[in-house]
Structures are given as C-alpha cells and as structure tokens.
Amino acid sequence: MLRLEKRPTPSKFWLYATPPVAVILTMIAGGILFAAMGKNPFEVIRTIFWDPLFGEFAFYLRGQLLVKAGPLILIAIGLALGFRAGIWNIGAEGQYIMGAIVGAGVGLAVFPTESRWIFPVMVIAGAFGGWVWAMIPAILKTRFNTNEILVSLMLVYVAETILAKASTGFLKNPEGMGFPGSRNFSSYPAAQNSFIYEPLGLHWGGVAALVTAVLAYILLTRHQAGFQIRLAGQAPRAARFHGVSPARLVVLCMGISGALAGLAGMFEVTGPAGQISIDFNTGYGFTAIIVAFLGRLNPLGIVLAGFLMALTYVGGEMASTNLGLPDAAIQVFQGMLLFFLLAVDVLTNYRFRLAVGAH
Amino acid sequence: MKRRNLLATAAMGLLLASGGAFAQGMDKVKACFVYVGPIGDGGWTFQHHQGALAVQEAYGDKVEIQWQENVPEGADAERVLTQMALGGCNIIFTTSFGYMDATNAIAAKFPDVKFEHATGYKREHPNVSTYNARFYEGRAVQGHIAGKMTKTNKIGYIASFPIPEVIMGINSYYLHAKKANPNVELSIVWAFTWFDPAKEADAAKALIDQGVDVIASHTDSTAPLAEAAKTNGAVIGFGQASDMAIPEYMPTPRVSSIIDNWAPYYVKRVGELMDGTYAQVDSWAGIKEGEVEIGMITDAVPEEVKAEAEAMRDAIAAGTYHPFTGPINKQDGSPWLAEGATAPDGDLLGMNFYVEGIVGDIPQ
Amino acid sequence: MDFGGINPVILIATLMASAVPILLAALGETVVERAGVLNLGVEGMMVIGALGGFIVAVQTGSPVLGFIGGALAGAVLSLIFAALTQVFLANQVATGLALTLFGLGVSSLGGQGYNGIKPPPTEQLLPDALADLPVVGPIFFGHDWVVYFSIAMTAVLWWVLKATRVGLIIRAVGESHEAAHALGYKVNRIRLMCIAFGGAMAGMGGAYVSLARVPQWVDGITAGAGWIALAIVVFASWRPWRVLIGAYLFGGITVLQLNLQVAGSVIPVEYLSMAPYLITILVLVIMSAGRKANGAPAALGQNFHASR
CATH class of the missing domain: 3.40.50.2300 (Response regulator)
Incomplete structure (x- = not known):
C-alpha cells in the first residue's frame, strides 16, 4: 500500500514541478470531459492555454491577462498576509466594493473639475474605503472577540446593498436619464485610470499589484513585521513571548488587506469597469482567496497564480464563444485545475512510499 | 484587421463608416x-x-x-x-x-x-x-386581470431594483388594476435581486400572508408562482419573461404571462444585414411587433375578463390605446399627463416616480 | 393578533420553513468543523444536492427519495474535498472554494433539460385538524416532514456531540489531532466520515430549496445560502442548538423585512434589506463580548499527517 512520508526538507524540484504537472493532469482530465461533450479536446485545450498567449489575437488578449490578474493579485497579497498570521478575512469582496464606492464618490463629487491631484486623492480614498470596511471586523474582533469570518462575510452583503443604493441613488449619473449607474469615468479624464501601456494591459492598478507584490515580499522576508506575521501564524504562543500583540496584528493585517482590496476596487471602477453599477462586483474578492493559496501565500507565487487564473478566464471564454462550450463546462474545468494544483502540491513536502503491511 | x-485601422474605419458603409x-x-x-x-x-x-x-x-x-x-x-x-x-x-x-x-x-x-x-x-x-404594455393587461380577479382587493408586485424599467411596470400594472377595480391596493416588495429563487418565494409568501391574492413579479424565476401554487387556487400570478406554462401551474396559479419574444427583432436585423437594408435604429417595440406577447389566458379567468384583457391587448397592438393615457397624476398629486394625452417615450424611459394612489416610496 | 399588519404566528411558521436549507447545511458543517475541518464548499454541495434531489424526485416521483438523492449527491461531492484534504493534505480553505466553483459548474451542466419542470410536492405531514388549531397549529403542526427532521437533527447532533462516545471522538480529533492520534484514533478516517456527513446534510438542505421552498430547478438556485450557513456555524460557536437559533434568527429577519415592506413600513427598504446581516453581526457581538474563547475547535483548518 502506498503511504505518505514527510520529507526532511521541502523538495526544491517539486516546488517548481508541481504546477506544470497539475496543468498537464488537468488537460488530460479536462480533455476527457470535453471529448465526452462531443468537442475536440485538443482544440479546446489549445484555445484555453495557447491562444490567449500566442494565438491570432494574442496581441490583444495578452494585455487582458494583466487587466484580469491585477485585481486578483492585489487583493490576494493582502489576504495572504492575514492568512499567514491566522486572520481570516473572507470579506474582501465587500472591501473591494467599498473602496470602489468611496474612491469613485470622491472623484464624482468634484466632477467636472480638472486637476492632476484628483486621481491621487481618489486612490487614497479608495484604499481608505476598503480599510474602513475591514476595520469593522478587526475592531469587533479585538474589542469583543467577535469572529472575523462571520463579520467580514456578512459585510459583503451589506456592501452589495450599499452598491445598489449608490448606483440607483446617491452616485447615479444625473445625465443618465434615470437609469442606474454612475457617470462613466472614460468621460472624465482627470479621474480616469487609463491605460499606461495598452498592449500589456498596464494601468495603475496593474502597477500597484506588481509593486505591492515586491513590497510584500520584502516585508515578509526582511522586515520585523513580516517575521511577526509568520510567527503568529506558525506558533501563536511563541509569538506572544516575542512581544507580538495579537490585537495589533489583527488591526495591521485586516487593515492592509482591506486597503489593498479597496485599491483594487477603486482602480477597477475608474478603469476597466468604468462606472459604479448594481452588478459592479464580479467575485474578485472570493477568487482572490483561491489565488492566495495557489500562490502558497507567497507574494511572487501569487503573481503567477493570478496570471494562471486570468488565463483560464480569458481562454475559457474563448473556448466558450468559439467552440460553443457551455460556460458551466469552463467552471468545471477551472475547478479541476484547482483541485489538481492543490493535490499535487503534496509532493513538495511529502513523498509516496510503498509500505509493507499495516502501519 | x-x-x-x-x-489606426479603427480610426480610419470611423471615417469610412460615417460615409455610409x-x-x-x-x-x-x-x-x-x-x-x-x-x-x-x-x-x-x-x-x-x-x-x-x-x-x-x-x-x-x-x-x-x-x-x-x-x-x-x-x-x-x-x-x-x-x-x-x-x-x-x-x-x-x-x-x-x-x-x-x-x-x-x-x-x-x-x-x-x-x-x-x-x-x-x-x-x-x-x-x-x-x-x-414595451413590457409596460403587457403589465397593463396583467393589471386589468389583477384588478378584476382579486377578491381581497390587495394585489402585489415583487420588484427587483428601483430603475425606470421596473417603475414603469409597477405604474402600468397599478393604473389598470385601479381602473378595473377602484378599491384595489398595491403592495410592493423590493427584493434587491434579479434572481434569488428562495428570496422570491419568501417575498411571495410575505405578500400572501398579508392577504394579497394576485402577484406579479419583475424578478426572473418561477418561485413566486410556485409559492402561489401552494394555496390551492386562492392566489394567482403571472409568468414573467418566459411563458412559464408549466402544466401543473395551469389553469392556476399562472393565469397568463408576459413573454419577452426577441426572435422577430433578431431575425429582422440579421435579415437586413444580409440584404443590405440595415440601418441604425432605436427600436422600442411592443405587442404590435410581437416582441411582447401575452401568454395564453387560462380558464381560471372568467370569460368576460379574458375578453376584456384580450381586447385591451388588441387595442394596444392596433395603436388605438396607450397604457399611459391621461389624466394621470404623480404620486404627490401633481399632474403628469393631461386628459387624453399619452406619455412621451422620454418620460417613460426615465420614469422615477409612482403614479397617484400607490403607497410607499421608491428606494432612493 | 396583528402587529402593524403582520401576524406573528404566520411569521414564525414561515421562518421555520425558510430556515431549513441553512439549518441543515449549517448543522452538517458544525460536525465537520468540530472534527477540525473547515469546508468552505457548502454552497457547492448545496447546489449539487438541489440538482441531485430534483432529478431523483422527478424520475422516481417520490420526494422522500429525492431528499435521499440530494444527500447522496452532496456526500459524493464532499468526498472530493475529503480526498484532497485528508489524503493529499491540500489546503482546506482553497479546496473548499474550488469545490463551490466545481459544484456550481457540474450542477449547471447536469441540470440542462430539467428547467421548467415541477417536482412532486412535499406535503404537510400532520392532518389539517391539528394544523388548523389556532396559534399552535401553524407553528407546531403545519409543516412538512423535513422541518421536523431538521429540528430532530439538531437535537440528535447536540446529544451525539455532547454525550456519546462518537461525539467525544469527533471533538477530540477537532481539538487536538495529535492527542487523538496518540490515543489510537484514525484521525483522517474520522474526518473523512464527518466531511461526508456534512456533504449529505448540505445536499439535503439544497434539495429542500429545489423540492419544497422554490420547487423547481434553475441554475444557481441556492443563490448563496451556503455562505450564510457557514456564517451561522460561526455565529453559533459550533453548538447545534445555537445553530438552530442562528438559522431562525437570520431566516426570521429575512422574512420579517419582506413582511414589513408589504405592510408599508416607514423604514427605508434598503435598510430593511441590510437588516438580516447587520442584526446577525450585532447579536454575535453581544454574545461574544466578555468571553475569552469563541469556541472554535483548536485544530480547525489544520491538516493532519500521521508521521508514524
């Protein structure tokens, strides 16, 4: 019988080899699924993984990868800090929404003033909106010992209601003939998050995501706070002996993740999305949780995981449109990919051994 | 391309397009x-x-x-x-x-x-x-049936979001119910979702529990009908967006429906593209063009009410009747449409007020 | 007996039914989490249960078989989670979220062709003579069997977790898997069974949505109920009776806010629709204030590997 045996040290080889192995396994399993649905599996797999990068329209789609990955990376890095410290912010989606509302609100409040200061102020406002929304569960946790999973999750639904109210009420476009939705930022250059370099899909949100990844990496590996975060997650008791205040850590981690989610929302609403609308949020806050773990809670890993997720979205969409696959089949495929990535990861820290007899 | x-191509194309390509x-x-x-x-x-x-x-x-x-x-x-x-x-x-x-x-x-x-x-x-x-045309027919069919004089409307499209439907529904039955009262529940079957069922249940016996909905699922079905015929409702002609829901609770039928428009536009007659349009079609259909009115509706409803449908189709024909006042009593005037499309498309007689506020 | 046009008896009777999906799923997740496993895939298991239950009920004509089918479907899906987290030691949070994605996709694929069908009805259990009694009738006697089942399961789980050997083992595994292992318990096998149980309960909860609450099948029919169930488990500090209270509180406020709207309440609608979430937070704050521990199983979310 096979049994798992812990490696003395994590395997360097498998650390890098597991993602490709998982992708190959997914291609096989997914191929069987697509074949069962009457599609040519090779064509589907090529459309998902190859075409967005090197296909006929890759000149456009490559840029879209960063557009899609940017918010995921930005949110996931914030979440990863908290997850490492054992702080469970499940409500990034709500913080993302509030960042968008506050950031956009500041910009729309001064419409149509043109000033180079507007956008930077909006960026701060967006981060602030997300930060405040994350501070609610943080402070309730430190003051009243309330579980942050529940509070942050419930606040997502509250944020969604506020979003509906914003788009049909206080942020509604006064020239929108009564229709829901705010003004579109594409018609307000001073407050717009426009592309810096379109072929790469690079806008300020993408810049922020990549810069944050580097900063988070430095924080975690070089800085005292990073050490405290890792210690608190691995050995809470030892952390306390080292003078780490759990309350401060909660406020710090929730605050950072909230602010980053808020930033992501702000960059999204002023750029790719363009406006506040009832259905502005599309689940980045939840998907980012998966991205954080796929990236093994490591900022650089998260960047790669973010791009991989983005690839399955963009490629999956192409497969769906061009080959007539139901969107649900793509969801199943994405689910499989995640399963394989998570399962194969075991080889980094363990190896399979043939065990003789019962244990 | x-x-x-x-x-660059796009910019060039813009020039070409303006030349009538x-x-x-x-x-x-x-x-x-x-x-x-x-x-x-x-x-x-x-x-x-x-x-x-x-x-x-x-x-x-x-x-x-x-x-x-x-x-x-x-x-x-x-x-x-x-x-x-x-x-x-x-x-x-x-x-x-x-x-x-x-x-x-x-x-x-x-x-x-x-x-x-x-x-x-x-x-x-x-x-x-x-x-x-023009979904409001269908709402008018529903409103008439609702006004005639209610025994408790309480009718209900499950609304999604406070946008003109929805408010237009509520107003049309109410006006025609009121015309058919002056004692009618309308209860509106805002679900704040387009699609959440369990919540829609709860909303329908809340309406039924408070004596409402005719329910129209502007959310997408059949849940309100299913909830009405549990009352063994005491409460009726309408199919929304699609016909929802599930055999078990007929003749009650589904007494009729509004069907969004996009086929005529899609077929027409693609056809025009093929034969070269395609031109830019702003199309707002209704019962006349077959884009809004009134699903079969079942036997649960008395013969004469059915005839009236069908007559209204035909009058709308023929263009002899507009569901928003004055005199109509706004909720606060201020006049909106004078005697005999019909609502301009612009007013309808941006509608953000209830008509006179509806109780409650639009969420703002 | 009306308060502002709202009849409290009907309100209570309604909330008892509308809370069933959340209650069943949350009870299942309580057991899973008491065993130290955090499965965030409740929504996925519910929706697959909703479809599985619907298909079985429609094909066999029996709603009871439908609920069993729903439970089986949920349990089968949860086994993927169990395999990944217990055998391959994958991260539980990420695996749970992936399970939701997968479950939604599979249910949408499998449900094609089941739109617009009415399933066989799940009828009131007790005779009308009882159900028509004033006040107590609608509240105690007017429900279908699943409502009673959900309450009975609350009691059973409370008893099992508190007073039986099985409960003791589950709790031991959840509090300290090292110690449980040292005592000779097969930690991963016990957790696997708990996960399957949780999947079955979530599947049944989902089946209640598609067979009794809504009755129909449409894509994504559970519309986020699984997330609420997860929150209720935390709300309840992992205790069955509090899960019931939490589910009824949440369900009650949801029903109440809709009723208030119908009755023409002066409170603006948007505040009413936020109320279920805000009041749940508020009650949790009041309940947790002053207490040191929040009752979370110590080993929650941590995988276990027997080194020898």
Whole structure:
C-alpha cells in the first residue's frame, strides 16, 4: 500500500514541478470531459492555454491577462498576509466594493473639475474605503472577540446593498436619464485610470499589484513585521513571548488587506469597469482567496497564480464563444485545475512510499 | 484587421463608416450574442437565446451564431466584445443594460461590426443600435386581470431594483388594476435581486400572508408562482419573461404571462444585414411587433375578463390605446399627463416616480 | 393578533420553513468543523444536492427519495474535498472554494433539460385538524416532514456531540489531532466520515430549496445560502442548538423585512434589506463580548499527517 512520508526538507524540484504537472493532469482530465461533450479536446485545450498567449489575437488578449490578474493579485497579497498570521478575512469582496464606492464618490463629487491631484486623492480614498470596511471586523474582533469570518462575510452583503443604493441613488449619473449607474469615468479624464501601456494591459492598478507584490515580499522576508506575521501564524504562543500583540496584528493585517482590496476596487471602477453599477462586483474578492493559496501565500507565487487564473478566464471564454462550450463546462474545468494544483502540491513536502503491511 | 495597427485601422474605419458603409448586403452573417446569465435561467437570458436560435432557424447555414453566457458587466464585457469582433462577428447583440458603455466603447474600435444593445439609450457611433421591448404594455393587461380577479382587493408586485424599467411596470400594472377595480391596493416588495429563487418565494409568501391574492413579479424565476401554487387556487400570478406554462401551474396559479419574444427583432436585423437594408435604429417595440406577447389566458379567468384583457391587448397592438393615457397624476398629486394625452417615450424611459394612489416610496 | 399588519404566528411558521436549507447545511458543517475541518464548499454541495434531489424526485416521483438523492449527491461531492484534504493534505480553505466553483459548474451542466419542470410536492405531514388549531397549529403542526427532521437533527447532533462516545471522538480529533492520534484514533478516517456527513446534510438542505421552498430547478438556485450557513456555524460557536437559533434568527429577519415592506413600513427598504446581516453581526457581538474563547475547535483548518 502506498503511504505518505514527510520529507526532511521541502523538495526544491517539486516546488517548481508541481504546477506544470497539475496543468498537464488537468488537460488530460479536462480533455476527457470535453471529448465526452462531443468537442475536440485538443482544440479546446489549445484555445484555453495557447491562444490567449500566442494565438491570432494574442496581441490583444495578452494585455487582458494583466487587466484580469491585477485585481486578483492585489487583493490576494493582502489576504495572504492575514492568512499567514491566522486572520481570516473572507470579506474582501465587500472591501473591494467599498473602496470602489468611496474612491469613485470622491472623484464624482468634484466632477467636472480638472486637476492632476484628483486621481491621487481618489486612490487614497479608495484604499481608505476598503480599510474602513475591514476595520469593522478587526475592531469587533479585538474589542469583543467577535469572529472575523462571520463579520467580514456578512459585510459583503451589506456592501452589495450599499452598491445598489449608490448606483440607483446617491452616485447615479444625473445625465443618465434615470437609469442606474454612475457617470462613466472614460468621460472624465482627470479621474480616469487609463491605460499606461495598452498592449500589456498596464494601468495603475496593474502597477500597484506588481509593486505591492515586491513590497510584500520584502516585508515578509526582511522586515520585523513580516517575521511577526509568520510567527503568529506558525506558533501563536511563541509569538506572544516575542512581544507580538495579537490585537495589533489583527488591526495591521485586516487593515492592509482591506486597503489593498479597496485599491483594487477603486482602480477597477475608474478603469476597466468604468462606472459604479448594481452588478459592479464580479467575485474578485472570493477568487482572490483561491489565488492566495495557489500562490502558497507567497507574494511572487501569487503573481503567477493570478496570471494562471486570468488565463483560464480569458481562454475559457474563448473556448466558450468559439467552440460553443457551455460556460458551466469552463467552471468545471477551472475547478479541476484547482483541485489538481492543490493535490499535487503534496509532493513538495511529502513523498509516496510503498509500505509493507499495516502501519 | 491585424495586430498593432488595430487602433489606426479603427480610426480610419470611423471615417469610412460615417460615409455610409452600411449599404451593401452580405451572403453569410456571423451573429453573436452576449448574455448576462446562464441560458438555463428560465427567464431573461433563456428568452434571448431563444431569439438567437430563431435566427439560426430562419437562415440556416447562411448564418453562424455564437454566444457567451455569464458575462459580467464592465471590463469582462469589453473583452468578450473585442474577442467576438476580432473573431469575425458581423453583428453583436449585447443583451443587458449594464453592457451599454462597453458596447459603445468597442463599437468605436470596430466600425465595420454592427452592435445592438438591449434596453440602453446610448448610440454614440453609427454602428450602434438600441432595442427594447414595451413590457409596460403587457403589465397593463396583467393589471386589468389583477384588478378584476382579486377578491381581497390587495394585489402585489415583487420588484427587483428601483430603475425606470421596473417603475414603469409597477405604474402600468397599478393604473389598470385601479381602473378595473377602484378599491384595489398595491403592495410592493423590493427584493434587491434579479434572481434569488428562495428570496422570491419568501417575498411571495410575505405578500400572501398579508392577504394579497394576485402577484406579479419583475424578478426572473418561477418561485413566486410556485409559492402561489401552494394555496390551492386562492392566489394567482403571472409568468414573467418566459411563458412559464408549466402544466401543473395551469389553469392556476399562472393565469397568463408576459413573454419577452426577441426572435422577430433578431431575425429582422440579421435579415437586413444580409440584404443590405440595415440601418441604425432605436427600436422600442411592443405587442404590435410581437416582441411582447401575452401568454395564453387560462380558464381560471372568467370569460368576460379574458375578453376584456384580450381586447385591451388588441387595442394596444392596433395603436388605438396607450397604457399611459391621461389624466394621470404623480404620486404627490401633481399632474403628469393631461386628459387624453399619452406619455412621451422620454418620460417613460426615465420614469422615477409612482403614479397617484400607490403607497410607499421608491428606494432612493 | 396583528402587529402593524403582520401576524406573528404566520411569521414564525414561515421562518421555520425558510430556515431549513441553512439549518441543515449549517448543522452538517458544525460536525465537520468540530472534527477540525473547515469546508468552505457548502454552497457547492448545496447546489449539487438541489440538482441531485430534483432529478431523483422527478424520475422516481417520490420526494422522500429525492431528499435521499440530494444527500447522496452532496456526500459524493464532499468526498472530493475529503480526498484532497485528508489524503493529499491540500489546503482546506482553497479546496473548499474550488469545490463551490466545481459544484456550481457540474450542477449547471447536469441540470440542462430539467428547467421548467415541477417536482412532486412535499406535503404537510400532520392532518389539517391539528394544523388548523389556532396559534399552535401553524407553528407546531403545519409543516412538512423535513422541518421536523431538521429540528430532530439538531437535537440528535447536540446529544451525539455532547454525550456519546462518537461525539467525544469527533471533538477530540477537532481539538487536538495529535492527542487523538496518540490515543489510537484514525484521525483522517474520522474526518473523512464527518466531511461526508456534512456533504449529505448540505445536499439535503439544497434539495429542500429545489423540492419544497422554490420547487423547481434553475441554475444557481441556492443563490448563496451556503455562505450564510457557514456564517451561522460561526455565529453559533459550533453548538447545534445555537445553530438552530442562528438559522431562525437570520431566516426570521429575512422574512420579517419582506413582511414589513408589504405592510408599508416607514423604514427605508434598503435598510430593511441590510437588516438580516447587520442584526446577525450585532447579536454575535453581544454574545461574544466578555468571553475569552469563541469556541472554535483548536485544530480547525489544520491538516493532519500521521508521521508514524
């Protein structure tokens, strides 16, 4: 019988080899699924993984990868800090929404003033909106010992209601003939998050995501706070002996993740999305949780995981449109990919051994 | 259109398009559809997809259809539209209000592709048309049936979001119920969702528990009908978006329905593209054009009420009756339409007030 | 007996039914989490249960078989989670979220062709003579069997977790898997069974949505109920009776806010629709204030590997 045996040290080889192995396994399993649905599996797999990068329209789609990955990376890095410290912010989606509302609100409040200061102020406002929304569960946790999973999750639904109210009420476009939705930022250059370099899909949100990844990496590996975060997650008791205040850590981690989610929302609403609308949020806050773990809670890993997720979205969409696959089949495929990535990861820290007899 | 010169080509195309590049026909058309939900939603998206299939049916191998489900609004919509345009779609139907800005933005880059946006009002480029259906016409017929059928004089409306489309429906429904039965009272529940079957069922239950016996809904699922079905005929309702003619729900609780029938419009537009008569339009069609259909009125409705409802439907179709015909006052008592005046489309499209007699406030 | 046009008896009777999906799923997740496993895939298991239950009920004509089918479907899906987290030691949070994605996709694929069908009805259990009694009738006697089942399961789980050997083992595994292992318990096998149980309960909860609450099948029919169930488990500090209270509180406020709207309440609608979430937070704050521990199983979310 096979049994798992812990490696003395994590395997360097498998650390890098597991993602490709998982992708190959997914291609096989997914191929069987697509074949069962009457599609040519090779064509589907090529459309998902190859075409967005090197296909006929890759000149456009490559840029879209960063557009899609940017918010995921930005949110996931914030979440990863908290997850490492054992702080469970499940409500990034709500913080993302509030960042968008506050950031956009500041910009729309001064419409149509043109000033180079507007956008930077909006960026701060967006981060602030997300930060405040994350501070609610943080402070309730430190003051009243309330579980942050529940509070942050419930606040997502509250944020969604506020979003509906914003788009049909206080942020509604006064020239929108009564229709829901705010003004579109594409018609307000001073407050717009426009592309810096379109072929790469690079806008300020993408810049922020990549810069944050580097900063988070430095924080975690070089800085005292990073050490405290890792210690608190691995050995809470030892952390306390080292003078780490759990309350401060909660406020710090929730605050950072909230602010980053808020930033992501702000960059999204002023750029790719363009406006506040009832259905502005599309689940980045939840998907980012998966991205954080796929990236093994490591900022650089998260960047790669973010791009991989983005690839399955963009490629999956192409497969769906061009080959007539139901969107649900793509969801199943994405689910499989995640399963394989998570399962194969075991080889980094363990190896399979043939065990003789019962244990 | 290749690679890096995308933008340059787009700019050139804009010049060409303004010169009337619409006027030649096509042998083969690729028609593409962008959906906001899954085809299996049984309501809004399902009906659009029926329209897409009708196009295929009508033109056989002269058309190729493509679609994409579950497309979020904003950046994702822009990407899907770009992919479709790059991929050779000749005409793209974007079937949700939220795609308005994305549709116009991408249309600017692909002047040779025709864009058709449902329920919006922006046509910033010559290759963007808009289309919508006059659902309020159907609401008028429903309102009449509701007013005649209620025994408790309490009728209900499950609303989604406070947008003109929904408010228009509420007003039309109420006005005609009131006309048929002056004692009628309308209760409105805002669900703040387009689709949440359990919540819709709860909303219907709340209405029923407080004595409402006719329920109309502007959310997408059949849950309110299912809830009404539990009352063994005491409460009736209507199919919404699709016919919802489930045999077990007839003759009650489903006594009739409003059907969004996009097929005539889709077939017509693709046909025009083929024969070269295609032109930019702002289409708002209703019962007359077959875009809004009144589903079969069942035997649960007395013969004479059924006849009146059908007469109203026919009058609307013939253009002799407009559901918003004055005198109508706004909720605060201020006059809106004078005696005999009919509502201008602009007023309807931006409607943000209740008519006189409706109790409660629109969430703002 | 009306308060502002709202009849409290009907309100209570309604909330008892509308809370069933959340209650069943949350009870299942309580057991899973008491065993130290955090499965965030409740929504996925519910929706697959909703479809599985619907298909079985429609094909066999029996709603009871439907509920069993729903439970089986949920349990089968949960086994994927169990395999990944217990055998391959994958991260539980990420695996749970992936399970939701997968479950939604599979249910949408499998449900094609089941739109617009009415399933066989799940009828009131007790005779009308009882159900029509004033006040107590609607509240105690007017429900279908699943409502009673959900309450009975609350009691059973409370008893099992508190007073039986099985409960003791589950709790031991959840508090300290090292110690449980040292005592000779097969930690991963016990957790696997708990996960399957949780999947079955979530599947049944989902089946209640598609067979009794809504009755129909449409894509994504559970519309986020699984997330609420997860929150209720935390709300309840992992105790069955508090799960019931939490589910009824949440369900009650949801029903109440809709009733208030119908009755023409002066409170603006948007505040009413936020109320279920805000009041749940508020009650949790009041309940947790002053207490040191929040009752979370110590080993929650941590995988276990027997090194020898």
